[in-house]
Amino acid sequence: MIPILETRGLRKLYPIPHPGGRLRGLVGRRAFSQLFAVDGVDLTILPGEAVGLVGESGCGKSTLARLISRLISPDAGEILLDGAAIQGISPARFAASPLRRRIQMVFQDPTESLNPRFNVFDAIADPARQLLPGIDRHDLARRVERAAAQVGLPPELFRRYPHQLSGGQKARVGIARAMVVEPALLVLDEPTSALDVSVQALVLKLLMALRREAGVAQLFVSHDLNVVRLLCDRIIVMYLGKVVEAGPARQVFQAPRHPYTRALIQAIPRLPGALPPAAGEASERLAGEPRSPIDPDPLACRLHGRCPRETDFCTTHPPELREVAPGQLVRCHFPLDGASP
Amino acid sequence: MKAGMNGQPLLSVTDLTVEFRTRSGRVHALDRVSFDVAPGEILGIVGESGSGKSVTAFSLLGLLGTAARVTAGTAMFGGRDLLRLAPREMNEIRGRDLSIVFQNPRTALNPIRAVGTQIADVLARHDPGSAGEIRAKVLAALRQVRIADPERRSRAFPFELSGGMCQRIGIAMALACSPKLLIADEPTTGLDVTTQAVIMDLFRDQVRDRGGRGGVSAILITHDLALASAYCDRIVVMHAGHVVETAPVAALFDRPRHPYTAKLLRSVPSSVDSIDLLQPIDGALPDLRRDDLPPCRFSERCERHQAICDTEALDQSPAAGHRVLCRLPL
Numbered sequence: 001m002i003p004i005l006e007t008r009g010l011r012k013l014y015p016i017p018h019p020g021g022r023l024r025g026l027v028g029r030r031a032f033s034q035l036f037a038v039d040g041v042d043l044t045i046l047p048g049e050a051v052g053l054v055g056e057s058g059c060g061k062s063t064l065a066r067l068i069s070r071l072i073s074p075d076a077g078e079i080l081l082d083g084a085a086i087q088g089i090s091p092a093r094f095a096a097s098p099l100r101r102r103i104q105m106v107f108q109d110p111t112e113s114l115n116p117r118f119n120v121f122d123a124i125a126d127p128a129r130q131l132l133p134g135i136d137r138h139d140l141a142r143r144v145e146r147a148a149a150q151v152g153l154p155p156e157l158f159r160r161y162p163h164q165l166s167g168g169q170k171a172r173v174g175i176a177r178a179m180v181v182e183p184a185l186l187v188l189d190e191p192t193s194a195l196d197v198s199v200q201a202l203v204l205k206l207l208m209a210l211r212r213e214a215g216v217a218q219l220f221v222s223h224d225l226n227v228v229r230l231l232c233d234r235i236i237v238m239y240l241g242k243v244v245e246a247g248p249a250r251q252v253f254q255a256p257r258h259p260y261t262r263a264l265i266q267a268i269p270r271l272p273g274a275l276p277p278a279a280g281e282a283s284e285r286l287a288g289e290p291r292s293p294i295d296p297d298p299l300a301c302r303l304h305g306r307c308p309r310e311t312d313f314c315t316t317h318p319p320e321l322r323e324v325a326p327g328q329l330v331r332c333h334f335p336l337d338g339a340s341p
Numbered sequence: 342m343k344a345g346m347n348g349q350p351l352l353s354v355t356d357l358t359v360e361f362r363t364r365s366g367r368v369h370a371l372d373r374v375s376f377d378v379a380p381g382e383i384l385g386i387v388g389e390s391g392s393g394k395s396v397t398a399f400s401l402l403g404l405l406g407t408a409a410r411v412t413a414g415t416a417m418f419g420g421r422d423l424l425r426l427a428p429r430e431m432n433e434i435r436g437r438d439l440s441i442v443f444q445n446p447r448t449a450l451n452p453i454r455a456v457g458t459q460i461a462d463v464l465a466r467h468d469p470g471s472a473g474e475i476r477a478k479v480l481a482a483l484r485q486v487r488i489a490d491p492e493r494r495s496r497a498f499p500f501e502l503s504g505g506m507c508q509r510i511g512i513a514m515a516l517a518c519s520p521k522l523l524i525a526d527e528p529t530t531g532l533d534v535t536t537q538a539v540i541m542d543l544f545r546d547q548v549r550d551r552g553g554r555g556g557v558s559a560i561l562i563t564h565d566l567a568l569a570s571a572y573c574d575r576i577v578v579m580h581a582g583h584v585v586e587t588a589p590v591a592a593l594f595d596r597p598r599h600p601y602t603a604k605l606l607r608s609v610p611s612s613v614d615s616i617d618l619l620q621p622i623d624g625a626l627p628d629l630r631r632d633d634l635p636p637c638r639f640s641e642r643c644e645r646h647q648a649i650c651d652t653e654a655l656d657q658s659p660a661a662g663h664r665v666l667c668r669l670p671l
Contacts, residue, residue: 286535
């Protein structure tokens with residue numbers, strides 16, 4: 001099976017001016033530091049698969065989502081869409097190309113991401129008008145109706161504007177306008193983080209139904225492992241630009257092998273009687289704060305300084321991703337044993 | 342650990358009713374909200390957006406805007422009714438006996454004053470002393486919230502600190518004058534989960550440690566049921582301006598009595614093992630501008646609804662310490 005999307009060694013750096021950089025530039029040293037937003041990410045999404053991309057703010061998950069959606073260009077690495085390289089196409093040209101239809105995005109806050117002056121019909125029709133030039137009125141109406149039906153939006157709402165909709169309805173519009181061009185991959189950037197739990201449950205079930213019925217693959221970017229666990233086949237955990245753990249969702253959630261993944265899972269508050277926490281010593285909190293992603297030490301593990309298991313070896317030998325269980329990859333010299341709780 | 346409800350409550354809110362006057366009509370934001378806070382207790386107020394949890398907090402602190410009006414109710418705190426204090430009296434109490442940790446630490450702090458100075462401001466207002474004394478108290482307050490190198494950090498500006506660090510400052514500031522009641526309004530929204538865990542542990546430890554010295558009670562306002570269950574003794578569940586259920590944490594989660602609470606619990610992702618078990622709540626909040634709001638504001642979303650629900654007097658107590666606003670509780 002050809003993956004819908006594959007990335008190899010994907011890297012995105014942002015230059016940050018050095019304090020006093022201009023002077024240093026004069027004496028021949030580079031005037032910029034580099035912020036390593038995404039640093040060598042390999043990722044594969046198969047048709048119809050749901051992959052969860054998890055991490056805390058600043059880990060590079062949104063940058064990766066934007067690279068994959070081709071809203072920005074990488075500095076190194078490859079992005080293959082249906083097996084063909086697309087990293088060389090500029091974002092503007094990609095937006096106008098027929099390939100744009102294959103990958104669509106759903107953004108974080110449905111209130112912020114809808115045009116307040118478009119009614120529901122026009123909001124959903126807009127991507128189809130842009131990407132299917134020459135589409136006639138009847139075809140367009142049929143497409144909009146089908147996309148609206150897929151997300152459970154009744155046609156009575158077509159003439160309403162965003163301010164006349166509830167949060168759940170706006171979220172549905174955001175998803176319908178991505179679905180209207182029949183993409184093969186939906187990139188969802190924190191699609192439920194602005195929603196109340198009761199509405200979040202509704203949107204999650206809707207996304208699951210879309211996958212089951214329309215077969216659309218999903219890259220679900222979220223900071224919430226609990227949500228990702230329910231929706232995704234595989235989970236990828238990022239920390240400061242690098243993938244630190246990847247594997248089948250249930251396995252990663254119940255038997256994490258990377259100390260960071262375990263700390264992340266243990267930090268999630270749990271309802272009494274909910275699933276037992278991940279294996280390991282009673283709630284272990286990560287010390288301190290993430291290191292700066294600007295010019296990170298190339299020899300040290302990115303978690304160095306916060307990790308409960310670190311040794312001096314971790315500061316001199318950068319860990320590589322390696323398989324520790326079938327399908328489960330971990331970037332750690334001293335992975336956890338993965339025993340069940 | 343568990344705060345008993347015997348003895349005098351520290352704060353007793355009864356029938357708090359608040360309206361907002363807007364161009365499109367009167368919003369019945371709170372309707373007869375009642376709850377107590379016992380000494381040394383952490384009380385959670387949980388609800389979805391629009392349920393009135395923040396309005397409740399702001400009413401107690403006298404921070405409601407000019408469009409709002411408290412039309413009924415009392416909030417007895419240390420023998421005085423917070424809802425009827427003159428602004429001058431409220432200014433005395435707020436920050437000293439009653440303090441708040443706001444939602445977004447970055448916007449709650451003054452961006453152009455060093456954080457240490459901002460804590461000193463609070464102290465100087467309520468607990469004057471020499472500059473040296475205040476300085477020492479500021480450093481002690483920072484040390485208490487486990488900020489390393491307080492001397493240097495006290496001179497930092499909010500933009501130089503991380504979100505988690507700013508919220509530590511917020512907590513230090515709220516605790517600086519040793520208040521009797523600390524209200525935290527979504528203190529960890531916008532923070533990462535690992536930071537949230539650290540901040541909430543700190544919040545709980547501060548309240549518990551002071552509890553021993555006849556110290557502080559707290560109200561934690563949050564939309565996150567799991568967070569409230571992990572850090573509170575009792576929980577008040579709000580829906581559309583009503584308190585629909587009040588119970589100790591264990592009782593609430595073992596056996597929720599209000600249909601809304603039960604549904605809310607089943608809509609939390611961490612409560613289920615498969616997405617097929619997750620249950621959204623149908624319908625939406627009623628429009629609180631309506632003048633014909635039913636006695637039970639959940640009735641239009643409730644499948645247990647019957648004619649008897651449309652009469653007044655919904656309030657019931659199915660077990661000791663457990664109250665529910667429902668004629669047909671589960």
